[in-house]
Amino acid sequence: MAGSSFGTIFRITTWGESHGPALGVVVDGCPAGLSLCEEDFLPMMNRRRPNGGAMSTKRNEADAVEILSGTFEGKTTGTPISLLIRNTDQHSKDYGNLASVYRPGHADFGFSTKYGIRDYRGGGRSSGRETAARVAAGVIAEKILQELGVTFSTVVTSIGGHPFEEAGDYVAACRAEGDSCGSEVVCTVSGMPAGIGDPVFEKLDANLAKAIMSIGAVKALDIGDGRDVVKMKGSENNDAFRMNGDTPETVTNHCGGILGGMSTGGDIVLRVSFKPTPSISSSQQTVSADGEDTEIAIHGRHDPVIGPRAAVVVEAMTAIVLLDSLLLNMPARLSSVTEFYNA
Amino acid sequence: MAGSSFGTIFRITTWGESHGPALGVVVDGCPAGLSLCEEDFLPMMNRRRPNGGAMSTKRNEADAVEILSGTFEGKTTGTPISLLIRNTDQHSKDYGNLASVYRPGHADFGFSTKYGIRDYRGGGRSSGRETAARVAAGVIAEKILQELGVTFSTVVTSIGGHPFEEAGDYVAACRAEGDSCGSEVVCTVSGMPAGIGDPVFEKLDANLAKAIMSIGAVKALDIGDGRDVVKMKGSENNDAFRMNGDTPETVTNHCGGILGGMSTGGDIVLRVSFKPTPSISSSQQTVSADGEDTEIAIHGRHDPVIGPRAAVVVEAMTAIVLLDSLLLNMPARLSSVTEFYNA
């Protein structure tokens, strides 16, 4: 099926494999009149790039984003924006031994079972590189959100249970053992207007959940207090309302900024759990495509932990959902529609 | 926006408020030839009904499901199946005092902010009653899944941190205090074929996440080991493959039956965290629609804990996602398409 598009009015369509000539994204439905140039992509794309430190891969792509369509004289025109990112630092031969073996923790077996054919080079379509296209699209979404006063703070809060700042030795030890470690990312969004999202299937948290869970290696999502609500009482978990000037606000934010599928105006708080990188160099039991039990040790260039580079992907997907929800919300009231067209 | 439909090929559209004459669902895209009668709905609908015990509301709807279209001589015809559930036990006058106050933990403020108008009787569209329509649709999905050998086990695993079997006193105490408590539901699906779901945005877990998070009061979703992966190493979290006869299988199931967005053939395991019922009778701070600080104590008939009645809703939404994914998967290979049409 067509599974590479996301969003309704602001819709992105990504394409590309890890080891093809390029990957990219078509951003369709972007409102016209936004200033946009290729330099705008650098800060977020750089957050996704390996930083050369102990926590990241040695593969290092420039990840320059080329704008092929959708802008004119430095502004978006309302037509689809095609963004291209070239692959330049592939080592395809690293993957030759993966052609006939299913890596544990990876999509390999699923791909072969579903499609009967598999581009095994670097994970193909399931590579983390696919997220470069998401981040590029997220840049555009965030630029618009900024004009609406919506801002993001996205941090790695835990690596293997250790606070990010204290996790360096832990990661180094994992890597030395040929192993990898899990991580947690928290994304906090401020300035979101209240009343955004829909009450039933298109709840704001439902769309965020799909967006976040569509990122490879995510295994859990918590909104606000998340899983902790199981042990709470209603009197603890409910957020009291008080007036702040003319605006109702929640005094606490256990709900993570969303009630009944709609934003409260408070901070939206998402907690995302990433599994350990499945590519590890220590030996693992697995099976071959020919149906034989075998073992595998995965060499090549892999991050030992996913969260640090994936944090910006969480932010990008969040931005895409929030923007689409804001655009979809505009005709919610008849008075808004009549005012728009009769003005 | 149109936010009351879910699914692509097998698509449901729910409608109805808590205190209107009826609610219902249109199930469109159901394959033709399925035996279906009104009695088929009873078992699952009964699981959603209050059982009269300490854990449930006193409101008791028969929840009989009427089939208005889409079947002929006891079988589905491929046309939309319209299901109607009448509301018969409303106490609308219980809600008169809610017209001008926003209940903490509820969608009231969101509704007023978004739409400028709100059906305040019993939560209106955001009432738990809306889930009756989901369950009715889930019955149809499960009937088809059964023919494919896919089965469900859905249980309440925790209430307020206590195992379900030991939680009776805890719930009673909460209720006596005018309070409510959180709960956790685990849904396990067996027999799902491998390779179902798509590699990028239409990942099986992404669609499950949207489906589950669209259920009111859900604040977290864990797939497989879920949040626990943060503290795991790759060597612990990866599930080794071994051949079971001709079929590759994972020896463990940390991944919860989904890798890279596609099913592994192992059990799919979803852990769902429900917040405490927000309607509590003890006094809470809130604001009025007129913008004044005030207090509210919510009387009326409310479940003190959501999980026991919502477990079947989790199962229904899961079934709907799985069936839709199975149907969407059929043309994944060209050889399947040519075989289908050239046979």
Next chain:
Amino acid sequence: MAGSSFGTIFRITTWGESHGPALGVVVDGCPAGLSLCEEDFLPMMNRRRPNGGAMSTKRNEADAVEILSGTFEGKTTGTPISLLIRNTDQHSKDYGNLASVYRPGHADFGFSTKYGIRDYRGGGRSSGRETAARVAAGVIAEKILQELGVTFSTVVTSIGGHPFEEAGDYVAACRAEGDSCGSEVVCTVSGMPAGIGDPVFEKLDANLAKAIMSIGAVKALDIGDGRDVVKMKGSENNDAFRMNGDTPETVTNHCGGILGGMSTGGDIVLRVSFKPTPSISSSQQTVSADGEDTEIAIHGRHDPVIGPRAAVVVEAMTAIVLLDSLLLNMPARLSSVTEFYNA
């Protein structure tokens, strides 16, 4: 597949067969705050009803529309509006002889081939009765369009090549011969703002074409000069622009109010060709479900010509497309979005 929904933001989902207990439509995404009561449906529903004259069937349904959800105190709330229309005047036994024969010009053969099962009573889902649900939905769309100054004029322009006013004898003669006749409907929409519709696949005329061609028995659609453009030169067909006060307008309207997929602000003109009613009482060659050549003469209650009752269906589907396009257009410019949220 799920094929009974239409629209993106303003989306309708119809259900129901000719000879079931009822049919209906769920109208989702209707802006909140529209006055709506059951009487509002009468005028358009009456235009679709047989008038008892020579041009219409003897089956006569009251077609009262019941509102089951989505309004509160006489206004829409933004939640799905479920509309129910009961079937009360069925003569199912008229159709017993159709169980095993495919009627020429009908969907019978397609249904059996596709689904392997068929509700043969009165055409089942393919009955003209399905359009009652479309008209009910169109009432809501038109009510909103009226508030935006968009108005409709829909007329039968031809029956069997004769002007509508002069066709009475022709229709009577067809009927006497056990035959039926074709017809043409023209729908003209005034007051549509300019710039509505999208430049590529979501062209306004593309969506209108889908909507109109989805009405049973339609075999051609012309926009503006339509098929006549084949014989025209560019200098004849192009509509010159001139200023009318501050507003550019086309001096002529060969284009039928749409250029490049977007409205010009001029009248939108759709010309719709309906085939003759396929149910005729004279004998026809056909085949049985058992694969035998046979003959059939279709008795029962049928309109001898489709256009007079279908004109309002054309109008309803047009209204639904135009409203959806207007709602989708609101976030086209960044300045509209920032103004909406920063106001």
Next chain:
Amino acid sequence: MAGSSFGTIFRITTWGESHGPALGVVVDGCPAGLSLCEEDFLPMMNRRRPNGGAMSTKRNEADAVEILSGTFEGKTTGTPISLLIRNTDQHSKDYGNLASVYRPGHADFGFSTKYGIRDYRGGGRSSGRETAARVAAGVIAEKILQELGVTFSTVVTSIGGHPFEEAGDYVAACRAEGDSCGSEVVCTVSGMPAGIGDPVFEKLDANLAKAIMSIGAVKALDIGDGRDVVKMKGSENNDAFRMNGDTPETVTNHCGGILGGMSTGGDIVLRVSFKPTPSISSSQQTVSADGEDTEIAIHGRHDPVIGPRAAVVVEAMTAIVLLDSLLLNMPARLSSVTEFYNA
């Protein structure tokens, strides 16, 4: 809104302007296992290219299609296929005088009104060049359809009312006068299985109508006898069924291969009316973006008639609709689903 995607399971997303660096299309949902290389695109792309004769523009793009993703070792993998076509022969300076004037018969006024900004070079997104991307996508659809025995014959049947073969002098005369002429294209599809398409909004002809009407300059679509049915009687228009061996067939094909929204197994016949090229060199009245009446004579390189180059675009869009409908049809029967998964 996002208006550059078309299709449900087999979905294309086009992007690109006439005078940007490139244009392209992402083909998502293509079944895995199809042989595909860049040479496969040449024949259909060449049919769309100007042939250097009297009927076509002097702009001549190589229209080589580059495959950037979605294939591996010469076969499709089920992942999105990104196709790139570079623009190499632009004369952007030809269009400088169009920056401030709305060309009659073009989308210019619509673009400015909708978006407040317009890429005026060569029509920008509304250029006929956009159709190169559609044809590239159509190549893939047709390759699959060929494996199912579905074949196409698409011809220009009329130019300005003259048969194509006799129209040379007419076109030359139009051109000499600084004028252009209309044209008609007929696309006939053979080998389509019966029962494809859905009975209500997703009728096969409804989706074809949207697809065809989304091609620039199309003003009318006739299915089968099309507009002529208005003058026909039911006894003439109905196609009798007779058995052909084991298969019911229509003896005639007035219906154009579609009844009740589903294919009959007979030839699908679409008649498409193209308006004259709106870009003409003789002087026309129009208005400027500043709101002044003015005149314009459009120079540059334009086809004097659209049909000859657009015929392959009609065929491509038809192929895309038919393939998507075939894929969507696979799960129509429960027995097909159970056979697929239980085999």
